Structure formats: C-alpha cells, structure tokens
Amino acid sequence: xxxxxxxxxxxxxxxxxxxxxxxxxxxxxxxxxxxxxxxxxxxxxxxxxxxxxxxxxxxxxxxxxxxxxxxxxxxxxxxxxxxxxxxxxxxxxxxxxxxxxxxxxxxxxxxxxxxxxxxxxxxxxxxxxxxxxxxxxxxxxxxxxxxxxxxxxxxxxxxxxxxxxxxxxxxxxxxxxxxxxxxxxxxxxxxxxxxxxxxxxxxxxxxxxxxxxxxxxxxxxxxxxxxxxxxxxxxxxxxxxxxxxxxxxxxxxxxxxxxxxxxxxxxxx
Amino acid sequence: xxxxxxxxxxxxxxxxxxxxxxxxxxxxxxxxxxxxxxxxxxxxxxxxxxxxxxxxxxxxxxxxxxxxxxxxxxxxxxxxxxxxxxxxxxxxxxxxxxxxxxxxxxxxxxxxxxxxxxxxxxxxxxxxxxxxxxxxxxxxxxxxxxxxxxxxxxxxxxxxxxxxxxxxxxxxxxxxxxxxxxxxxxxxxxxxxxxxxxxxxxxxxxxxxxxxxxxxxxxxxxxxxxxxxxxxxxx
Numbered sequence: 001x002x003x004x005x006x007x008x009x010x011x012x013x014x015x016x017x018x019x020x021x022x023x024x025x026x027x028x029x030x031x032x033x034x035x036x037x038x039x040x041x042x043x044x045x046x047x048x049x050x051x052x053x054x055x056x057x058x059x060x061x062x063x064x065x066x067x068x069x070x071x072x073x074x075x076x077x078x079x080x081x082x083x084x085x086x087x088x089x090x091x092x093x094x095x096x097x098x099x100x101x102x103x104x105x106x107x108x109x110x111x112x113x114x115x116x117x118x119x120x121x122x123x124x125x126x127x128x129x130x131x132x133x134x135x136x137x138x139x140x141x142x143x144x145x146x147x148x149x150x151x152x153x154x155x156x157x158x159x160x161x162x163x164x165x166x167x168x169x170x171x172x173x174x175x176x177x178x179x180x181x182x183x184x185x186x187x188x189x190x191x192x193x194x195x196x197x198x199x200x201x202x203x204x205x206x207x208x209x210x211x212x213x214x215x216x217x218x219x220x221x222x223x224x225x226x227x228x229x230x231x232x233x234x235x236x237x238x239x240x241x242x243x244x245x246x247x248x249x250x251x252x253x254x255x256x257x258x259x260x261x262x263x264x265x266x267x268x269x
Numbered sequence: 270x271x272x273x274x275x276x277x278x279x280x281x282x283x284x285x286x287x288x289x290x291x292x293x294x295x296x297x298x299x300x301x302x303x304x305x306x307x308x309x310x311x312x313x314x315x316x317x318x319x320x321x322x323x324x325x326x327x328x329x330x331x332x333x334x335x336x337x338x339x340x341x342x343x344x345x346x347x348x349x350x351x352x353x354x355x356x357x358x359x360x361x362x363x364x365x366x367x368x369x370x371x372x373x374x375x376x377x378x379x380x381x382x383x384x385x386x387x388x389x390x391x392x393x394x395x396x397x398x399x400x401x402x403x404x405x406x407x408x409x410x411x412x413x414x415x416x417x418x419x420x421x422x423x424x425x426x427x428x429x430x431x432x433x434x435x436x437x438x439x440x441x442x443x444x445x446x447x448x449x450x451x452x453x454x455x456x457x458x459x460x461x462x463x464x465x466x467x468x469x470x471x472x473x474x475x476x477x478x479x480x481x482x483x484x485x486x487x488x489x490x491x492x493x494x495x496x497x498x499x500x501x502x503x504x
Contacts, residue, residue, distance in 0.1 A: 085371075
C-alpha cells in the first residue's frame with residue numbers, strides 16, 4: 001500500500017529532536033506536494049502541541065484524542081454499545097474532524113488525557129486513520145521526537161521516514177537513535193536526513209552520521225523565521241532558499257516533483 | 270409527516286428501479302474539493318433511522334418517497350438529510366431480534382457505490398453523505414441510492430418488504446422526521462441495554478416507560494431474565 005508508484009498512498013513521517021524545525025518542514029512538504037491540484041494530500045499533526053494546524057492555516061477544532069477521550073468518558077459513565085456500531089461511529093467522528101482546504105486536508109491527533117489501556121479504542125482509531133489515509137495520494141505526519149509515537153497512535157507503517165536535525169551533535173544523535181528504534185518498531189521503505197537551519201559559512205563538510213542517508217541541508221532563512229514567529233500560513237511562503245532546498249531534498253527522496261497519481265475525481269479508478 | 274407533502278421543495282413517490290452502478294473502493298471517501306452535493310453534514314440537520322414491523326400492511330414494499338430536491342444538477346449544494354427505512358420482516362423472536370437488528374443496522378454500510386460516501390452514527394440518528402461531481406455527472410441520484418439500499422436489505426432472508434423515505438427539503442422537515450425517529454431509537458436502545466447489560470432492575474432503568482408500552486420488549490426482558498436465573502441456579 002505504501003509504495004510511491006502506481007496510485008498508492010505515500011506516507012511520510014517527519015521526526016527529529018524537539019526544536020529542529022519538524023513542523024515547518026512538515027508544512028512546507030505538505031504545501032509543495034499539494035501544489036499539483038491533482039494530488040490529494042493529508043497532513044497529520046501527531047505532535048501534541050498541534051503546531052502544524054497553525055503552520056498550514058487550519059483550526060484544529062477536534063482532535064482524534066478528543067474523540068477517543070469522549071468515547072472513554074461515555075464508557076465510564078456506563079454507556080454501552082455494540083462494537084460494530086462503535087467502529088462506525090468513530091469513523092464518522094474522525095472524518096468529521098478532518099479539516100479540508102482544496103486538495104489539502106488536515107487531521108490533529110492531539111494529546112491523550114485519559115490514563116489507562118484502551119487498546120481496542122486505539123486500534124479502532126488507528127484503523128480509521130489508515131482507512132482515511134488510503135484515500136489520499138500523500139500523507140505527511142508531523143511526529144513527536146520518536147517514531148514509536150507515530151507507530152502507537154497513527155500508523156503501523158510509513159513509506160518515507162524523514163529525519164530532521166540541526167547541526168548539533170545532540171540533534172544528530174537523536175536522529176540516529178530514531179532510526180535505530182524505527183528499525184525495530186516501525187515498518188518503512190526509505191529513510192533520509194535533512195539538516196536544517198545551516199548558517200552561512202557553516203555548510204561545508206556537512207555529513208550524516210553513519211547509517212543515515214543525507215538528503216540535503218536547508219539554510220537559516222528569514223522568510224521561514226518570520227512565518228514561524230508571526231504564525232503565518234506556510235501555504236503562502238514565497239519562493240526562498242528553504243523552499244529551493246526542500247525541493248532538492250524531496251527530489252533526492254523521490255517525492256518531488258510530486259507524481260500525478262489520481263486519474264479520477266473523488267475516487268480512484 | 271403529512272405537512273411535508275405540501276413542501277414547496279417537491280414531493281415525489283415512485284417505485285424503486287434498480288440500475289447498475291460501479292462499486293467504489295473500500296473506504297470510498299469523497300473529499301470536499303471533489304464533492305458536488307453534501308447531505309447531512311455534521312454541522313447541518315440530519316436524522317436517519319430504521320424501523321421494522323411484522324405487519325406487511327404497514328409497509329408499501331418497493332416504494333420510495335422523496336420530499337425535497339434530488340441531487341442532480343445541484344453542484345455545490347449542502348442539504349439537510351432525513352432518511353427513514355421501514356422494513357417488513359418475519360420470524361423475529363425475543364431470541365433473535367437483537368442479532369437481527371445489529372445485522373440490519375450494519376447493512377447500509379455494505380452499499381458501496383462509486384462516488385458516494387456515507388458515514389453514520391446510529392445512536393444519534395445521524396447520517397452524512399457526500400456525492401462526487403463525477404458521480405453526479407454520470408447520473409447518480411437519491412433514487413438510485415434508495416433502490417440500492419432496498420436491494421441490500423432484500424438480501425436478508427427475513428426481510429419481506431422495504432419502503433424508504435428521504436427528506437432533503439428543509440432543516441425543519443428533517444427535525445419533524447427526527448421526532449418520529451426518536452421514539453424508535455429509544456425502543457431500540459431499551460432492547461440493546463437488555464441484551465448487552467443483562468440488567469433487569471426496572472427500578473433504576475431509564476427505559477421503563479418504553480417497556481411498559483411495548484409488549485415485545487417485556488417478553489424479551491422476561492425471556493432474558495429467565496435465562497439469567499437458570500444460569501445462576503446452574504452455577
């Protein structure tokens with residue numbers, strides 16, 4: 001299902017140490033993939049801070065965890081239901097939580113507030129997210145630091161694991177450890193590293209830690225900084241060094257220019 | 270309901286005619302940017318329910334009643350949705366009616382038509398549909414949808430007849446239908462509670478009014494209570 005060719009869904013998980021610019025890169029990637037109106041792109045915010053919503057100009061009115069917590073609260077109150085009906089109701093609720101803007105859709109996972117094990121609810125929700133994702137050409141997941149959170153709350157398997165780091169030894173070490181965990185916990189087809197916020201004059205000799213494939217680097221860019229600081233929508237980001245750099249990185253990852261996959265409107269042929 | 274017959278948005282009664290329509294993919298999601306007509310959006314009025322009877326005289330088998338516009342030529346429309354499915358069934362007993370109810374409730378999800386997306390929450394009587402521009406261009410209609418639903422229900426060997434009412438005329442008309450359905454949903458909730466919780470303390474139950482009125486529910490309750498007592502004595 002997760003191959004890039006042949007009209008199937010390409011799922012890109014963006015992971016890395018906190019503060020390295022994952023959300024901006026997720027937003028720019030989503031925007032670039034959605035440039036072709038024939039493509040259907042789903043951006044999933046799996047970071048509890050829900051920063052991707054703002055970066056893409058969406059308002060996350062309801063998150064998947066809101067849905068989960070409401071259901072658990074009802075069960076605790078004694079409201080019982082048939083399992084089949086419960087799965088259908090979750091499907092309805094998650095689709096209703098999907099925000100849409102032309103060919104780009106957005107879904108926020110949110111923050112789980114209820115403690116305890118609700119494996120069946122979580123499994124239902126993951127099934128619903130996977131089912132919804134299958135209707136899109138590209139899914140971009142802005143994850144927390146670790147890929148295991150993506151696996152636990154969003155998707156069992158991704159096609160592209162996009163690791164983001166700055167030039168710091170800590171950022172690169174986190175990227176390496178994410179890859180280690182991913183090798184054991186999550187299925188993925190390809191993995192690549194983007195080094196972000198490289199300052200002028202410090203771009204020589206940039207390399208990836210052993211085992212990581214370097215896709216490219218992105219410069220420190222005032223355009224991105226301003227958009228970030230002012231909470232502007234990255235769909236409006238003008239052509240700038242980061243966009244050009246991201247284009248090169250996505251191209252090295254086999255994702256740009258985004259392949260036209262959909263040959264019918266609304267439904268796949 | 271009779272008030273709706275005079276709806277300025279149109280009233281039509283006709284016999285279902287099945288015509289072939291290609292199947293969609295498994296999840297069959299129609300995105301907003303591809304949608305021509307949306308019915309019963311979560312932010313709009315929606316009322317959908319199913320009732321069954323063993324009295325064939327109450328069901329006009331094969332009849333579709335549509336109050337309000339069909340979807341053809343309504344690109345960009347967002348309409349409220351009311352839908353009532355009335356089944357003529359046979360062989361329902363207190364032993365099988367819960368399982369059969371589950372089966373008929375889930376049957377609508379098997380109707381998989383290309384360019385048509387449906388999501389529903391039975392508990393709240395909500396049903397939400399989207400129909401793609403391509404489907405509309407190729408002739409999709411509510412009549413086709415109703416006929417496909419009828420065909421699906423008929424595949425259940427205990428269903429003798431199906432009648433369907435669809436309301437798209439106005440939020441007020443859908444609310445009127447909702448009032449009719451609330452009674453049916455409450456009755457079904459009482460049945461579900463009995464079957465799922467095996468709790469028969471009528472002093473604390475919220476559904477005693479429904480059970481007092483519907484003899485079949487009382488019979489079901491007595492039968493389940495008898496089973497529970499027998500199980501208790503055996504152990």
